[in-house]
Amino acid sequence: MLYVTRRCHFSASHRLYNPEWTDEQNDAVFDKCNNLYGHGHNYVLEVTVAGHPDPETGYVIDLKKLRDIIEKEIVEKVDHKHLNYDVDFLQGIIPTAENIAVVFWNILESKIPSGKLYSVKLFESDNNLVEYFGEPVSIKRFVSNYASAELV
Numbered sequence: 001m002l003y004v005t006r007r008c009h010f011s012a013s014h015r016l017y018n019p020e021w022t023d024e025q026n027d028a029v030f031d032k033c034n035n036l037y038g039h040g041h042n043y044v045l046e047v048t049v050a051g052h053p054d055p056e057t058g059y060v061i062d063l064k065k066l067r068d069i070i071e072k073e074i075v076e077k078v079d080h081k082h083l084n085y086d087v088d089f090l091q092g093i094i095p096t097a098e099n100i101a102v103v104f105w106n107i108l109e110s111k112i113p114s115g116k117l118y119s120v121k122l123f124e125s126d127n128n129l130v131e132y133f134g135e136p137v138s139i140k141r142f143v144s145n146y147a148s149a150e151l152v
């Protein structure tokens with residue numbers, strides 16, 4: 001088994017807050033990340049595909065194809081956006097790196113043409129990163145103007 005990784009970059013803003021909590025609770029938990037109008041990150045996304053090299057090409061996956069998939073499915077939709085408001089597939093989700101990584105996985109998994117998606121690694125900064133290997137997890141999606149919520 002070999003592991004092939006494509007790295008890409010995007011810049012986006014977000015605000016971390018739980019709409020079912022009071023301002024005081026949000027401030028206590030999310031602190032500066034709860035800034036009303038958000039704050040920005042230069043994200044680095046690494047997507048790894050695992051598989052065996054095709055005998056005719058030597059590729060586990062053509063990295064140009066992987067690049068194009070990530071660009072089309074993810075980067076074009078999140079780059080220079082506010083993740084709380086501008087991105088359909090993140091609506092209602094607290095946009096932590098954890099939750100974003102799970103959503104990205106769910107989008108990409110079925111789109112990988114050869115090999116299998118192995119990991120989604122999302123760097124929010126040089127020092128903070130989240131890695132997801134696809135084990136089942138539940139993340140909460142707030143719906144109906146935050147009046148109720150469901151697990152996705």
Ligand code: NI
Pocket residue numbers: 014033039040041
């Ligand atoms: Ni942040």
